[in-house]
Amino acid sequence: MSSSLAPAASGTTWRGSTLFTQVMVLTGRSxxxxxxxxKNLLFTLLTPLMMLLLFSQVFANVANTPGFPKGVSYIxxxxxxxxxxxxxxAxxxxxxxxxxxxxxxVLARFRALPINGGSVLAAxxxxDLVRSAVQLIIMIVAAVALFGFTPKGFxxxxxxxxxxxVGWGLGWLFLAVATWMRNPETLQMFTFLAMFPLMFGSSAYMPLEGLPGWMQFVATINPLTYAIDASRELTLQGTLSSTAFTSIGISLVIAAGGMVFAAKGFRRQ
Structure with missing residues (x-):
């Protein structure tokens, strides 16, 4: 019996797992x-809540300034x-x-395996998309239960x-930068330098009318402002406007560019 099976077994060519399987396995690993x-899980969940508590208290008086939306609490x-x-x-x-x-x-060991390099980046x-989703859901629940956040409808x-x-698109941008920089200290400095202008040079914490003239210009061209304004329209008014589609379009363009440069950077490792 074993001899009759031998030719079939020897003639079988293993072609490896599918790209989908590779992505799922590597995602599970991450x-x-x-x-x-x-400790990592605790910090992952608590950090956004601490930021919400901090900013809601530090900038609470912004609600009393001219130009702030009437009838809207700061939270x-x-x-x-x-x-x-x-x-x-995230x-x-x-x-x-x-x-x-x-x-x-770890990546050196992955290269020794019969897996697609793109699956490593996609995973x-x-x-990070799954982890971000968990963070945001917990934040919404905590904001409603503890901070008095009252969104409108769904x-x-x-x-x-x-x-x-938006986070998924920007994640590909940071992945692309990481494949070219390689040094974690340099990458951390780059990410922080990129994060603060994007966050504070936007309409995140104050209406555009309350910003100095030059910062209004920066916030107007800041892609994060479009996402923030669309998020407020959805949350406070329950409406979907062209601002949301503009933000999604920008995010998809960033993701596409990030994928291309991340793939090139990964191949040169």
Missing amino acids: LRSVLLDP NFLMPATLVTTALS AMTAGIGFVNDLRNG RSLA GVAGALLLALI
């Missing part, structure tokens, strides 16, 4: 590294923006996680989806 580390003004800025912070970790894998030799992006679900799309 998520387990977070779930199996209690309702802040929370839609915090969804977007938290997604931005996007930064995509690049940092990739560089850490490069530094500890990193997907894992618009907050649209704002959540928009924040995830």
